[in-house]
Amino acid sequence: MSEGLFPRERAEPAPGAVHVPGWLPFARQRELVAACRDFGRGPVPYRQTVLPGGGVMSVRSLCLGRRWEPYRYLDGVAVELPGWLAELGREALAEAYGDHGGFAPDTALVNFYPDGARMGMHQDREERSAAPVVSLSLGDTCVFRLGNTQDRGRPYTDVELASGDLFVFGGPSRFAYHGVPRVYAGTADPALGLGGRLNITLRETGL
Numbered sequence: 001m002s003e004g005l006f007p008r009e010r011a012e013p014a015p016g017a018v019h020v021p022g023w024l025p026f027a028r029q030r031e032l033v034a035a036c037r038d039f040g041r042g043p044v045p046y047r048q049t050v051l052p053g054g055g056v057m058s059v060r061s062l063c064l065g066r067r068w069e070p071y072r073y074l075d076g077v078a079v080e081l082p083g084w085l086a087e088l089g090r091e092a093l094a095e096a097y098g099d100h101g102g103f104a105p106d107t108a109l110v111n112f113y114p115d116g117a118r119m120g121m122h123q124d125r126e127e128r129s130a131a132p133v134v135s136l137s138l139g140d141t142c143v144f145r146l147g148n149t150q151d152r153g154r155p156y157t158d159v160e161l162a163s164g165d166l167f168v169f170g171g172p173s174r175f176a177y178h179g180v181p182r183v184y185a186g187t188a189d190p191a192l193g194l195g196g197r198l199n200i201t202l203r204e205t206g207l
């Protein structure tokens with residue numbers, strides 16, 4: 001980890017991909033952690049997704065708004081996407097792109113990474129909207145791998161996402177393969193009250 005050694009600066013690792021380190025103030029991060037804990041106490045708990053081939057994802061996931069399963073969005077909504085979270089997504093996009101462009105997310109995927117959890121390279125392509133994906137990270141720092149739009153392999157760029165970081169991928173990067181090959185256990189500020197990593201992606205499903 002480079003924390004403390006190199007300044008973490010805003011970067012555009014690929015066209016349409018923007019990383020804004022430390023975008024969320026610490027108090028806001030704490031509120032989001034509490035909210036994510038509350039979501040898990042709602043009608044639909046966090047659960048491990050079973051892939052069509054029988055594999056089980058190591059992350060624990062929960063959907064707000066439209067429900068995603070591999071590889072489609074289901075009809076109907078089990079838990080509403082809170083208006084304040086959609087608004088946070090708009091603010092995030094305005095920060096990253098200078099304009100929220102009318103972004104109207106109707107779904108949030110909340111992923112919890114316990115120690116050792118990872119996410120393989122994939123595309124977010126079940127949405128029927130070209131709107132960007134807005135990602136917020138909380139807790140332990142991870143390696144986020146932003147690949148190309150052709151396949152899971154190189155070229156790719158590894159970006160460290162720490163608590164409070166905003167990452168947006170849209171435009172030419174919207175359908176880039178991406179994944180989380182590694183989470184650095186125990187790197188979160190203990191005052192955050194979270195062991196592991198949380199990631200929230202806000203999306204427009206266009207459905």
Ligand SMILES: O=C(O)CCC(=O)C(=O)O
Binds near residue numbers: 111135179199
């Ligand atoms: O955890 C992350 O940073 C990425 C999550 C992701 O790619 C997804 O939920 O589709």
Ligand SMILES: [Fe+2]
Binds near residue numbers: 122123124178
């Ligand atoms: Fe994804």
